[in-house]
Each structure stands twice: as structure tokens, then as C-alpha cells.
Amino acid sequence: MSFAGQMNGDPVWHKLPTQATSGGRRPLRSVRYTWAGPFNTKLYDDQLQELSKQTKDNLVRLAGNMMNKEPCDQYGIKHYHAEGRPKTAKPGDHLHRPSSRGSWSNMSVMFASASALDASSHPADDASSVMSTSSGAMNFCYLCSTMEEHQRNHMKLRVPKPLNKDGSLRLKRQKIHYIAPQPRVKMPVEEPIVLQEALYKVTVWTGDVPQASTDANVYITIVGDRGMLPKTRLFRRQGTTKFCFVRGAKEAFRVKGPKLGNIRMITVEHDGLEKKHGWYLNKVEIQCMLTNKVWVFTCKNWLSMHHGDFRIKRDLEAREKERTVREYEVTVETRKKHLAGTDANVYITLHGTEGNSLKHHLNAQNRGECFQKGQTNKFKIRVPNIGDIRSMRIEHDGQGVASGWFLNKVVLQDIHNPHVVYYFVYNGWLAKDIGDGLLWRELRAKKHLPKEVVTGKPVQYEVIAKTGDVRYAGTDANVYITFIGTKGKSDKLFLDDSKNNFERGMTENFKLSAMNVGSLKSIILGHDNSGPGAGWFCEYIKVRKHLTRQEIAKMLTEQKKAWKSTKQQRRKRLADKLDHREKENVSDDDDEEESDDSDDDTRKRSDKGKKDKRFADVFDRDGKVLKVPVYEEYSIPCKKWFASDEADGLMERELEVKEHTLYFQER
Structure with missing residues (x-):
């Protein structure tokens, strides 16, 4: 009974397959019974x-x-x-043979x-019966004939293989051609294309709290009304890329990106997961260098996985910084020198700690009237608050006849805060045909004037310059000198006259007028490196400073006091010596001592004579003035090159005074 019948409840008997044997029919051995009935396992x-x-x-x-x-x-x-079977036989071609x-x-x-x-x-029984086929079957072996023909044709077209000398078949070594695998090209990661149309200054303030520093990689994302600057890392471009935000420090970065319009928010984050990477961010300030707008983002919180709310990524909303406008008075002083004025358009640009100002045209209203020889011109400009002024760029466009300009200095004063004053001292040319040919200069701001003499009556100086007798020692450049003394520092004075100056081996004398700097300590000597063969070898410099009446009277008074004090001291020593001799008892031994004392006195007198020698020709015995001081001469050795392609390449040097001599004149 099958399993199917048992399942349905009605027993069904199947007829099992059997096999005939000598003992009768019996079921096959290969039959197996399954739930679906008997199954023969033979293939x-x-x-x-x-x-x-x-x-x-x-x-x-x-x-x-x-x-x-x-x-x-x-x-x-x-x-x-x-044998003899044709390649293609046709049906019906019967070849009868006796049957067997x-x-x-x-x-x-x-x-x-x-x-x-x-x-x-x-x-x-019929031996002559013939077997025949009525079907249209093929009358040849198709497989064998096809293979034979294929081999026969292949042998005809086959090129004979080369043989060795002994007649054996030469085996041709097959050359294995190496096929290089295709290179695996690493697919570049597609980064978002950022149109770098604007420059942003990002200033970051780290908080002044313990463990506020971090050396993790800090990133910023900026979102504006007109676009977004994708995630950008903040680090220094120079040197190593590893950067550390120090506790209580202020760091500034410059980031290029698209024009974002009005910035609404930023995202600040870093990749530090350890405790040492914790960072306390105080605030972030972003300035657009095109529009000079500033946005402030206040944080005052931790970016750390171990401090605060355990976040290393924060979104900060923007607050636009209000910028006040400052008014400055610009005073420009042109040097009183031949062809020092200019008719060109003059511009200035200020650079501060919090940004830069726009370019201001100073003589836009009265071109041709300002910046003339020896003039001092004043202008008023309005500048946004760019912090403390650091430098100024002054330039002109070189238009007009004789556009070269000799600028002395520029003074910048805040109108509302008069005590805020910035000085920009230059004392040089801005011309195409003089000096280095540049029409602009970048001048550093100084809150106090250098120790220059700006008051008092001028005095006469005489400069003796000796050019060395060496090859290419002469120069056609403009040589200048600056005096530094006990009372201050003079302006830059150019050594020039109608002659062809500073030729090889020449000694020249120049007369100058400048403010009184007192006793000379050193000089600044140099040239502007203009003209062919500008290098100059200087042998020495001598400066003669002519004394004024006040200086002569003061000097005579001081010398007379010194002379009187010396005379009184000498008289006192002589009186003391006479008293000492009267009190002593004269003896043989004392005679020897007196001889010794007399020798000492003679020696002291000779010393006093040496000390009083400087007054011997100035005052007589009664103190009457015989000679009057006229000038002081200062000797300054040099023996150095002033050239960009010689020695150390310096074109300006500060030289110290080595000898000082006072010259007198009979009264």
C-alpha cells in the first residue's frame, strides 16, 4: 500500500513492476518504495x-x-x-553483391x-534476395569523409617544418608574448568646484581657560545668502601643515571662495577625539576683503568629546559688526629742492590691524596747485575704522611735465582724537628717471618722530669726501648724508654741486646747511643706486661743523671755568707745600727727603703743565682770551663699497666718528 493511499484514508494497491525468473516473476531489486509509490532507481x-x-x-x-x-x-x-568509393555518391547507384x-x-x-x-x-531461404533500402538515406559516411577531406586540404596548405642537419624535425620555440594587464586607475574623488572670486579673512580667538589649546585639524563651513563655502581646513600655508591653536591667542587666516553675499552662519568643527584635543573657542570674526564687511560669531564653548556637552561641531549665527568712520587730516610735505614738485595725481591707501582702506585721490580738486617745491599741503579723508594704522602706500601716476616728486614726509592725524598721530618719513624721490624708477612707496607708520631736529637755527656743515683710487670706484648716483648727534638727527642731505662728483681718486668739498645736532656721534652715508655703474668706493669722510656765537660763548665760559679751577688748585698745592716745609726740622735725613720732595714737585709741575697745555694759547696769565674756537672737525674712516654687486651689497651704512678736533682762530 502506498503512502498516498494511507493519507487519503482509502487504501489503494499498486501493481508493482516484476521481473521474469526461472522460479516465476518477482519484483525488481532496483525498486524503492516512497510516499508517492514505488520508484525504480535504475537510470x-x-x-x-x-x-x-x-x-x-x-x-x-x-x-x-x-x-x-x-x-x-x-x-x-x-x-x-x-575501395574506390567516390567522394560524393548519389542515391540509386546500386552495386549488387551476393547476400550472405x-x-x-x-x-x-x-x-x-x-x-x-x-x-x-x-x-x-532465397540466397539471391537482395537487401535494399527504399529510404533516401546518404550512401557514404558523412563524418569520416568530411574529416578526411579536411585533413587532406590541411596537408596541402601546410608549410613544411624546418629540419635539422641530421634530418630530424626542428622544434620551433614559441615566443611567449607578454600582455601587460591594464593599469588600475584610481578614480579621483570628485570635489565640489568652488569659484574663487572673493577673499575672506577669518580671525579665530581661542579662550583663555585651562586646556583650551588644540592641535587637531580645524574646519570651517561658511553659509551666505548667495552661496556656500564648503568645508575648508584652517592652517598656515608656509612650513608644516600641522597647526596649533594656542590658549588665549588670536589667529588670522585668509580663505578664497565665491561671493557669498551676506553671511548668515558658519559651522566650526575639528577631528580630535581624545581629551588632549579639546578646544575652547571664544569667537570667530570673518571679514570680506571686497566689501570690508565684518561678521562676528560668538561661541564661548567647548569643542571636545570630554568637556561641556561633548560636541566637536557647532553652528554659529552671524552678527554684523558695526564699523565707525574716522576722519583724518593728511599733511604732505614736499622737499625744497630743484624740480622736487609734481603735477601728477597722488593717491594714498592706509593699512590697519583690522583691514585696509580704499585708495584716496588727494589732489583731485586742485591738480597742478599742490605738491610744489617746498609746499606743505593738507587734506581731509574719511576712512572706516580699520584699527591701528600700520603702514601707508603713497603713489602717483607719473602724468605731467617733470612728474618726478621728492617727498619729505606725511603726517596723519585723527581729527576727533588729536593725540593720535602717525608719521611716515621718506625723504626720497618718486620718479621714473631717478633712483629705482618706482612711482610708489610702502611706508611704515611711526607714532613718534624719529629723533630728528625740527627746531632751531641751521648751522653750516662742510663735508670732505674722498673717493678711493681703485677700479670702478667712481659713481654717478646721488650720494646723501645724515648727521646724528647729541641733540638729534638731521634730514637726508644730498652731496651735489655743478661738478662731476665722486670720480675715482677725487677729494671733494661740499657745503651744507642743516639743523644743529650738537656734538656729532655718527653719520649715515649712502646713495640711491641710480645711473650706470652706481657702485662707489669711499675712502673716508670728514665733517666740519661751524660753531655759532652762542656755542662759542658757551665753550669759552666752560673753558675759562676749567682754567680758573686748575689755577686755584695749583696755588693751593703750592701754599700747602710751603707750610709743610716750615714745620719740618731740617736734618741730613730731611735733606734727602727734601731732594725727593723737590723731585716730586718737579714731576707734578710737569704734569700740570701738560694738563694746562690746552689752555696755554686760549687764555693768558691774567685770563684774557687770546684765541676763539671756530669749528669742530670729525674724522670718519670708511674704506668700504656702496654697491649692490660688491662686498656685502649694502648701499647705505652708518659710520661712527673716530677723531674729534677743535680748531681756534686768533682774536
Whole structure:
């Protein structure tokens, strides 16, 4: 009974397959019982296997009837072909042969029909019976003929292989061609394209609390009305890329990006996960360098995984910083020198700690009237609050006849806070044909004037310059000198006259007028490196300063006091010595001592004579003035090059005074 019948409740008996034996029919051994009924596990049935065996016997029998002596073993079947078989035989060409057991008479037929095969297996009584096929089967072995023809044609087209000298076949070594694998190209990561149309100054203040510093990588994202600047790292471009935000420090960065319009918010973050990477951010300030607008973002919180609310990323909203406007008075002083004025357009630009101002045109209203020889011009400008002024750029466009300009200095004063004053001292040319040919200068701001003499009456100076007697020692550049003394520092004075100055081996004398700097300590000597062969070798410099009446009277008074004090001291020493001699008892021993004392007195007198020698020709015995001081001479050795391509390449040097001599004149 099958399992299916048991499941349905109605028992059904199946007829099991059996096998005939000598003892009767019995079930097959290969049958297995399953829930669906009996199942034969044999792959093929016995009838199919019997048919396959008969087919194989027929093929062997057919192969034995072939006339070809050399068997053909194609596809594992050994059979014979008739000699003289044409390559292409036609059906109907019957070649009758006497029939025999297990064969048929039509030799032109390869495969016979089923009736012919049965007749061959059961031979008839009629020996002359002929086996024939009524079907249109092919009369040749298609597989064997095709393979033969293929091999025959292949042999005809085959190139004979080369042979060795001994007649053996030479084996050709096949060359293995190396085919390199295709390179693995790393696909670049597509980054967002940022149009760098604007420059932003990002200033970051780190809080002044313990452990506020961090060396993690800090990133910023800026969002504006017109666009967004993607995540950008803040670090220094020079040197190493590792950057540290120090406790209580202020760091400034410049970031390029698109025009964002009005900035609404920023995102500040870093990649530090350890406790040492904690960062206390005070605030961030962003300034657009195109519009000079400033936005402030206040944080005052931790960016750390171990402090505060354990966040390393914060979004900060913007607050636009209100900027006040300052008014400055600009005073420009042109030097009183030949062709020192200019008719060109003059501009200034201020640079402060919190930004830069726009370019201001000073003589826009009265061009041609300002900046003339020896003039001092004043202008008023309005500038946004850019913090403390650090430097100023002054320039002109070089238009007009003789546009070269000799600028002395510029003074910048806050109108509302008069005590805020900035000085920009230059004392040089802005011209195409003089000096380095530049029409602009960047001047550093000074809150106090350098120690220059700006008051008092001028005095006469005489400068003696000696050019060395060496190759290429002369120069055509403009040589200048500055005096530094006990009372201050003079302006830059140019050494020039109608002669061809500073030629090789020449000694020249220049007369100058400048403010009194007192006793000379040093000088600043140099040239502007203009003209061909500007290098200059200076042997020495001598400066003669002519004394004024006040200085002569003061000097005579001081010398007379010194002379009187020396005279009184001498008289006192002589009186003391006489008293000492009267009190002493004269003896032989004392005579020896007196001789010693007399020697000491003689020695002291000679010393006093040396000390009083400087007053010997100035005052007589009664103190009357015999000679009057006229000038002081200062000797300054140099023996150095002033050239960019010689020695140390300096074109300006500060030289100290080595000798000082006072010259007198008879009264």
C-alpha cells in the first residue's frame, strides 16, 4: 500500500513492476518504495539497454562487411569503407553483391532501414534476395569523409617544418608574448568646484581657560545668502601643515571662495577625539576683503568629546559688526629742492590691524596747485575704522611735465582724537628717471618722530669726501648724508654741486646747511643706486661743523671755568707745600727727603703743565682770551663699497666718528 493511499484514508494497491525468473516473476531489486509509490532507481530501463546492445552489434556487423582493409576508427567506432568509393555518391547507384548472413547486397548504402536489419539478423531461404533500402538515406559516411577531406586540404596548405642537419624535425620555440594587464586607475574623488572670486579673512580667538589649546585639524563651513563655502581646513600655508591653536591667542587666516553675499552662519568643527584635543573657542570674526564687511560669531564653548556637552561641531549665527568712520587730516610735505614738485595725481591707501582702506585721490580738486617745491599741503579723508594704522602706500601716476616728486614726509592725524598721530618719513624721490624708477612707496607708520631736529637755527656743515683710487670706484648716483648727534638727527642731505662728483681718486668739498645736532656721534652715508655703474668706493669722510656765537660763548665760559679751577688748585698745592716745609726740622735725613720732595714737585709741575697745555694759547696769565674756537672737525674712516654687486651689497651704512678736533682762530 502506498503512502498516498494511507493519507487519503482509502487504501489503494499498486501493481508493482516484476521481473521474469526461472522460479516465476518477482519484483525488481532496483525498486524503492516512497510516499508517492514505488520508484525504480535504475537510470535506464532494461529494454533501452537491450536496444543499445543490439545497435552496437549491428554497427560491428556492418563494419565487418566493408571492403577496406585499413579500418577507420572515428569516434570510437571501428568500421571499413569500400575501395574506390567516390567522394560524393548519389542515391540509386546500386552495386549488387551476393547476400550472405549478416550483410546486405547494396554496398553503396551506409545505414539500412529497420526491415533490412531484421532480414540480416534472420536470413531468408532465397540466397539471391537482395537487401535494399527504399529510404533516401546518404550512401557514404558523412563524418569520416568530411574529416578526411579536411585533413587532406590541411596537408596541402601546410608549410613544411624546418629540419635539422641530421634530418630530424626542428622544434620551433614559441615566443611567449607578454600582455601587460591594464593599469588600475584610481578614480579621483570628485570635489565640489568652488569659484574663487572673493577673499575672506577669518580671525579665530581661542579662550583663555585651562586646556583650551588644540592641535587637531580645524574646519570651517561658511553659509551666505548667495552661496556656500564648503568645508575648508584652517592652517598656515608656509612650513608644516600641522597647526596649533594656542590658549588665549588670536589667529588670522585668509580663505578664497565665491561671493557669498551676506553671511548668515558658519559651522566650526575639528577631528580630535581624545581629551588632549579639546578646544575652547571664544569667537570667530570673518571679514570680506571686497566689501570690508565684518561678521562676528560668538561661541564661548567647548569643542571636545570630554568637556561641556561633548560636541566637536557647532553652528554659529552671524552678527554684523558695526564699523565707525574716522576722519583724518593728511599733511604732505614736499622737499625744497630743484624740480622736487609734481603735477601728477597722488593717491594714498592706509593699512590697519583690522583691514585696509580704499585708495584716496588727494589732489583731485586742485591738480597742478599742490605738491610744489617746498609746499606743505593738507587734506581731509574719511576712512572706516580699520584699527591701528600700520603702514601707508603713497603713489602717483607719473602724468605731467617733470612728474618726478621728492617727498619729505606725511603726517596723519585723527581729527576727533588729536593725540593720535602717525608719521611716515621718506625723504626720497618718486620718479621714473631717478633712483629705482618706482612711482610708489610702502611706508611704515611711526607714532613718534624719529629723533630728528625740527627746531632751531641751521648751522653750516662742510663735508670732505674722498673717493678711493681703485677700479670702478667712481659713481654717478646721488650720494646723501645724515648727521646724528647729541641733540638729534638731521634730514637726508644730498652731496651735489655743478661738478662731476665722486670720480675715482677725487677729494671733494661740499657745503651744507642743516639743523644743529650738537656734538656729532655718527653719520649715515649712502646713495640711491641710480645711473650706470652706481657702485662707489669711499675712502673716508670728514665733517666740519661751524660753531655759532652762542656755542662759542658757551665753550669759552666752560673753558675759562676749567682754567680758573686748575689755577686755584695749583696755588693751593703750592701754599700747602710751603707750610709743610716750615714745620719740618731740617736734618741730613730731611735733606734727602727734601731732594725727593723737590723731585716730586718737579714731576707734578710737569704734569700740570701738560694738563694746562690746552689752555696755554686760549687764555693768558691774567685770563684774557687770546684765541676763539671756530669749528669742530670729525674724522670718519670708511674704506668700504656702496654697491649692490660688491662686498656685502649694502648701499647705505652708518659710520661712527673716530677723531674729534677743535680748531681756534686768533682774536
